[in-house]
Amino acid sequence: MTMAKRDTYTPDSLLSVAVEVFNERGYDGTSMEHLSRAAGISKSSIYHHVRSKEELLHRAISRALDGLFGVLQEPGARTGRAIERLEYVARREAEVLMEELPYVTLLLRVRGNTDTERWAMERRRDFDGEVTELLKQAAADGDLRADVDVRLATRLLFGMINSIVEWYRPGRGGSANSEEVAEAVVRTAFAGLRT
Amino acid sequence: MTMAKRDTYTPDSLLSVAVEVFNERGYDGTSMEHLSRAAGISKSSIYHHVRSKEELLHRAISRALDGLFGVLQEPGARTGRAIERLEYVARREAEVLMEELPYVTLLLRVRGNTDTERWAMERRRDFDGEVTELLKQAAADGDLRADVDVRLATRLLFGMINSIVEWYRPGRGGSANSEEVAEAVVRTAFAGLRT
Numbered sequence: 001m002t003m004a005k006r007d008t009y010t011p012d013s014l015l016s017v018a019v020e021v022f023n024e025r026g027y028d029g030t031s032m033e034h035l036s037r038a039a040g041i042s043k044s045s046i047y048h049h050v051r052s053k054e055e056l057l058h059r060a061i062s063r064a065l066d067g068l069f070g071v072l073q074e075p076g077a078r079t080g081r082a083i084e085r086l087e088y089v090a091r092r093e094a095e096v097l098m099e100e101l102p103y104v105t106l107l108l109r110v111r112g113n114t115d116t117e118r119w120a121m122e123r124r125r126d127f128d129g130e131v132t133e134l135l136k137q138a139a140a141d142g143d144l145r146a147d148v149d150v151r152l153a154t155r156l157l158f159g160m161i162n163s164i165v166e167w168y169r170p171g172r173g174g175s176a177n178s179e180e181v182a183e184a185v186v187r188t189a190f191a192g193l194r195t
Numbered sequence: 196m197t198m199a200k201r202d203t204y205t206p207d208s209l210l211s212v213a214v215e216v217f218n219e220r221g222y223d224g225t226s227m228e229h230l231s232r233a234a235g236i237s238k239s240s241i242y243h244h245v246r247s248k249e250e251l252l253h254r255a256i257s258r259a260l261d262g263l264f265g266v267l268q269e270p271g272a273r274t275g276r277a278i279e280r281l282e283y284v285a286r287r288e289a290e291v292l293m294e295e296l297p298y299v300t301l302l303l304r305v306r307g308n309t310d311t312e313r314w315a316m317e318r319r320r321d322f323d324g325e326v327t328e329l330l331k332q333a334a335a336d337g338d339l340r341a342d343v344d345v346r347l348a349t350r351l352l353f354g355m356i357n358s359i360v361e362w363y364r365p366g367r368g369g370s371a372n373s374e375e376v377a378e379a380v381v382r383t384a385f386a387g388l389r390t
Binding site for chain 1: 342357358376379384385
């Protein structure tokens with residue numbers, strides 16, 4: 001048994017440890033015992049901060065969703081031609097995903113076994129709906145290619161963006177930085193790889 | 196206790212049941228007991244077909260890899276200008292992914308806890324390497340945009356293709372069929388969404 005360290009956690013720093021464990025073991029596979037060991041504090045110290053494991057999940061998912069939905073409220077997402085707003089949203093969502101990498105990774109992996117997970121999936125559908133509206137508007141403006149269905153285009157665009165969680169690790173030598181990755185996403189998705 | 200059904204499985208049909216359970220529960224979270232219950236035959240009947248759970252994983256992963264690597268041997272992937280071969284490979288990989296959906300889904304989710312999983316990840320890296328070479332050749336031909344790094348472009352292209360496993364369900368009413376999806380992938384990735 002290792003000596004438990006004194007509980008100097010803030011809600012944010014405890015959340016950060018929990019999210020790391022959730023992503024490593026899966027939310028279902030994580031017990032309060034695992035969290036206690038990873039944080040190096042007792043379970044009762046954790047219960048001083050949160051009521052349950054699900055509360056930690058809820059906070060983590062909220063942080064990811066606040067970031068992703070926040071983009072839709074930014075001026076660049078609300079003013080101007082739909083295609084420009086769409087490109088702005090794609091770039092910013094890619095940036096938020098990389099800034100909030102562990103939180104967005106967790107959001108993308110939830111499966112719907114608890115109320116919190118079902119709520120997360122509903123919010124993701126709301127998000128997809130808002131982006132699909134933007135694609136519809138861009139298509140109506142004649143700025144989007146007409147031979148790809150907008151629902152499918154939304155899925156492929158966000159499939160590309162979301163796949164960044166599989167390999168992006170900040171600060172890893174030799175790999176692109178987040179601005180370069182976001183820029184590459186926008187160029188690839190909107191203008192295509194082919195010259 | 197339910198009556199076990201008579202073992203009429205072939206290696207392929209047993210594999211199909213196992214892959215479904217692996218994708219549902221995760222490979223680590225699946226026991227021989229789970230497989231026995233899902234197949235409706237005893238554990239000893241399963242051991243009549245395979246030596247271990249890992250052998251089932253190995254067979255399933257092999258099936259996915261054979262499909263994906265098989266594309267690289269097709270004439271369309273081996274003759275002609277690199278950009279054309281690359282488009283051919285992207286389209287066919289998307290098609291194979293949808294044809295072999297549960298097997299490729301399993302391949303994309305393995306994490307590296309067993310020898311088989313580590314071998315799968317190594318084969319995925321080999322695959323990425325072969326595709327990256329194709330992108331390099333297309334870039335050297337001047338057919339690929341020069342302002343996106345080829346390694347990053349490979350990741351984004353396959354990020355888009357692989358994300359299909361998250362939502363594609365064959366025969367689900369209202370959704371696109373596999374040819375439409377593969378066509379949309381190629382159009383989006385190579386020519387871009389913007390008109």
